[in-house]
Every structure is written in structure tokens, then in C-alpha cells.
Amino acid sequence: MIEWKGVSFTYPGQESDGLQQVNLSISEGECVLFCGRSGCGKTTMLRLVNGLIPSFFPGEGDGAAYLEGQDCSEIPMYRLAERVGSVFQNPRTQFFNVDTDSEIAFGMENQALPPTELARRVEQTARELNLEALRGRSIFALSGGEKQKIAFASVYAMNPDIYLLDEPSSNLDMDSIRALKEYLKLIKAQGKTILIAEHRLYYLMELVDKIIYLERGRIKGIYTPKELAALSQGQRASMGLRAVNLQQLRPQKRAKSAQVPILALKNVRLCYQKKTVLENICLQAARGEIIAVVGHNGTGKTTFSRALCGLHKGCEGEFLWGGKPLNAKTRRKRSYLVMQDVGYQLFAESVEKECVFGIKNPNAALADRTLEDLGLSSFREKHPNTLSGGQKQRLAVAVSMVCGKDILVFDEPTSGLDHDSMTQVAALMERLAEQGGILFVVTHDYELVCRVCTRVVHFDEGEMPDDLPVTVENEGKIRELFHLQP
């Protein structure tokens, strides 16, 4: 049904993400996973099929992708759209409407289906995908997971033969990933052809028929899920692949005993728009701890991180540092938030200037050393925006180090990262902890938690029911928080 014949492709001015002499064919009804390191070309494979290459991403290349014998690049985009549905990574920016019903109908409206048919299919889509509760809502009031569901529904309503999903789980929590998996099962049962490019593999292992492993633009292996699972963890890690089975992962870190806590939260209550989001938060933390903050979307993890950093208005209770109270302003001085989208926090015109931006008497030597330490010194003249995602993240961390911050909060630092980058982030966190920082990591990534965290706090229903140092006794409970068998 879909065939790539002798495809080579390079993006202008870019070495990564290209393809070299790729040949592959996929038959109708197959569910195929493309995996490999960031920049291996898996997204490019999909873009050739949905027509984004060449119409949106021009580049140089050879060969073509064929859809039932027809060259995809010769089919107009709107014709392709009727047969190939695409779901992307970022739920925030694949919405074209600001209300859910219109969004579900969007693709069909473009196809000019008659209004009665539109209404019927919106109805049907909402029923089949269990979205009734989300109908008629403003998209700005939806969580990331809910947005991704609507994005999927919008494609589903068009009823394409082929679904392309480009890292669909990157911004999702575990529950939303499970919902996504159910959707995939549903379309698979309908006999649709499904192509997925993804870093998170575990939720797809029961679903896919074939796994295509790419490396530097070439297909390096084709596996069945069984064959991939049979490889050792080390082998998969060396291929840059993430865990295929979360059940097998065990926390590697242990909580250090007998530490002197320096940060304390006493009866903290957080409100948002006059409603209580979290209350009765009591917590003590010592230097060197890496604390995972987990919970469903919308349980107040973000509010908590913002409050910790002194950014949230509407805090009650006490924050203490070495016994002395911290107000919002002094918290801002001590803490730093590494955002999920680091782009928001980089302001200067070069990496070097970014490090000392806004500091009155910057310590140039410290800035230099930090950049050196984080492997950024060769980019010092470059504009922050030209860096890769991982490099931007490291730059944001460098800023926090130069500013001498003690409390660091990472918001979903590993969303959409391959194994290598995840390991790098983990190593960076460990280093920051060794240097005496207190780290909070808001995350849904069990693999990351296993690798670095020494403690897990869990928010649910407006409180903090669990505060679990990583120990042998607590392991079962921690696994339960991630919906794994204890």
C-alpha cells in the first residue's frame, strides 16, 4: 500500500534527519513503528507520506514514497488529507479551532461534507472515542491529554485509510498514553494502516506488527516486537532505544539516610482563582535529593512548582530555608524552573550572553566554567535558538548554575527525548544534586524516575498522600503510582 523506493533526502543546511537510499514497503492493515535516535529520519519517513515533504519542508533528494502506486509528492495535499490522517506531537498547536466540536469537524468541513453528515459524524466520533464529556468545550480549558484526544478525533472523523502518528505520546501522562493505546487498538481493529514514529516504545509493543529501526537515515533493522524485546537492555540502550517493558525496570537509586533537611514546607495551601488546588503540604528536603513529583494532569503539580519558585500568587503556609522563612521574592532568588518548553526562558542573542543575562555583576569565569562543564563552550557565539532541544535545556540549567540557585524544578525534562538524551539529562541532574542542589522533577517518565530519583512525592485530590523515599520497602508503592504491578 505504501512504498518508499530509493528515497534519499536532506533538509537544507542540516545534517541530521535526512534519509539515505531507503527502501520499504508496507501492506494494508499493518501497524508499523519507526524508532531510533533523535534525528535518525523517522519523522522524515512519515513526512514523505503525508506530503509535508516537499510541500512544507523542501529539500534535496531522490526517489519517492508511493501510495498505492502513486507518487505522494504528485498528489495535492488536500487529496492526500482524505486518505492519510496525521497526528502530531504538540497538542497545543494542532488545533485550528478554539472549541472542541468545531475541531472534530474541521477536516470534514474542508472536505465539504454536507452539514447534516457533519453533525452525524461528530456525534459518532465522540461516541466511538468516548469523548462526550469533552464536547462543546473551549480548548484552552483542556489538559494536554484531552487535547491530544480531540486532535485524534478530528482525524478519525475524516475516516482516512492510513494514520500517521509523529511522537504522539511525547506530551502525555500515563493515563493519556493508555487512552491513546485504546484508540490505536480501535483503528487497528478497523483494518487501518498505522505508521507511528515514537521514542516511547512500551505502550506499543502489543500493538505493532513491525518495528523499523533507523540509524542516520538508513534502515538498520526490522524487528517484530518479540525480537526487539528479546534483545538485552544494554543492546537496546546502545541503539538509543528506550524501555520496551516498564515492568522490568527497577529504581536504581536509594534514598540516603540521616540527612539534615534544609528546605521545609509547613502546611502549605495553594489556591488558584479562589479555589484550593493543594492543601496540607508538609515536606522537608535536604541538599542532594532528587525528588520526583508525580500525579495525574491537573492535580496541581504545575501550581506546586510555580509556588516553590515563588511565581504563584495565592500561597498560604510556611516555606523555610535553614529555619528562616522564605517569601515569594526570596524563593525566586533561590530557585529556578527549567520549563518543558525551554524556548520561553532564553532571551539573549548568544549563548555566552544568555548565561549572564540580567545579572548585575556577572562572574565571567564561573559562566565560562559552567558552559565548559555542560559541553556548550563551542556554541558560545551562537544564538540560543539555533541550538537543539537538549542543548537549550542544558543552557537553561547553565543559567541556573551561574545564578547560584539552590532549588531546581524540572518540568517534564524528558518529554520527547530518546534514550541517549534521557541519560544525559539524568546525568546532569545527578551532577546538580552532587553539587548541593535540591531537585524537583515533575514527570510522567518512569524510566527517568528509576534512573535518578531518590524520592517520590505524589499529588492526588488536592493533597499529597504519598511521600516515598526510594527504598526496598517503598518500591512496590512507587510502582503502583505508575500503574505497574507491585
Added chain:
Amino acid sequence: MSGKIKAGLWFDPRTKLLLLLLTALGATMAPSLMYELGLVMLVALMALVCGEWRKSALGLPAYLLFYLLTLAVMQTDGSSLQTTLMAFLGLFHKVYPCGFLAGVMISTTKVSEFLSAMSRIHAPKKLVIPFAVMLRYMPAIREDWHFIKDAMQLRDVSPNLAGLLTHPVRTVECVYVPLMMAASKAADELSIASVTRGIENPRPRTCLVQICFRAADLLAVVCFAAYLAAGLFWKEAFL
């Protein structure tokens, strides 16, 4: 942004465009300051009818403030300060009614309605799609702004008027740089999401919400047109 879609009278996007045109004409040919005030009041009324009471409650007093300021400046003698201020305020008065109405339009028009309306009047897709992306991106700026504000505070840059006055360049840079980056990325991704769902389809687009002219549309157009006509032919009343 509330969770529910706002309740208010519904107008056809084509009507709204026509109203915008009438308002622009009215503002350009306004015979007096009083007339401008009337126009802004009319727009505020329109906002109220559309269910945008907050915009209405903010927009009108803000204008009144400038109105009084203008009156005060006019009272002063003819110094060069007055000339400069008057030039600025004059422009402000010309732009305000249109900006106000455009704001109301953007927040009350669904992208799908807009696309469908444009398709009805046979506007070229090449023109319409960028506008639709813009229409969609506007409310997202608010989300971006929250992130940027946080980021600024963590770097000891105050994201408020005081910060702007003490460190104008740095503050503007802090807002402008990340906002531009976010905007260009969002615009790209939005365009991708729309073309892969067939926005370029040349067939006349349909819409889940049927757009059609209703009595309310006629009434609104008549009101605005009458006001424009009054400004043109019955100037004495506004002096």
C-alpha cells in the same frame, strides 16, 4: 478563557467584517470628538450584545479616560507639547474604535465560521488561510505570556510597568524574543496541522455551525450605517 463557549447573540462573520468597515469609515470621517465617543459606545454596545461584557466593561472606560485627557490637553494653551500630544491622541482616536471592534470580533468568531464565511464570499484561500492562522494564534498568546512572565521573574526581570520604565530595552527584549520564537513555531505547526487536514481543498467549505444572515445582523448593520450617515449628513448634531 472559560471552559464554556460564551453565550451571546450570534452574528455572521461577514456582518462583522462589514461593521468593521463601517466603523473604519466612521472613525476616519468623524466630524468631532463627540462623534468618536458615540462610535466607541456603539462598539461597546455591540460587545455587550455579543456576550463580551468584560471587553465592554474595560474598553469603554479606557476610552473615556483618553477622551477626558484629550479634552484636558485641548484646554491648555498652544505649546509644542500640546501639538505633539494632540498628534498622538488624534491617531489614537482614529484607531481605537476599529481596534476595539476587531478585538470583539476575534474573540467571538470561531475559525471554522470565519473560513466558511470567507469561502462564501469567494475570498482567495491564499489570503484567508494566513488570516485564519492569525485568528487562531491570538488567544494562544495569552498562554505564552504566562510562561514568559514566569521566566522573566526567575531572571530578576520585572514583567510589569515598573520594569518597563526602569529597564525598557531589557524588558522589551524579554517579552519580544521568546514571543517571536513561540509565534513562529506555533504558526508553522498550526499550518502543518491545517494542510494535513485538507484546508487547501478548493471545494466550497461547509461548516458545522451554519452561517447565515439573521435579523440581528440586519439590525446591527442598520445601526452602524445609520450612525455613519448621521456623521456625514448631520454634522451639526455632533459639534
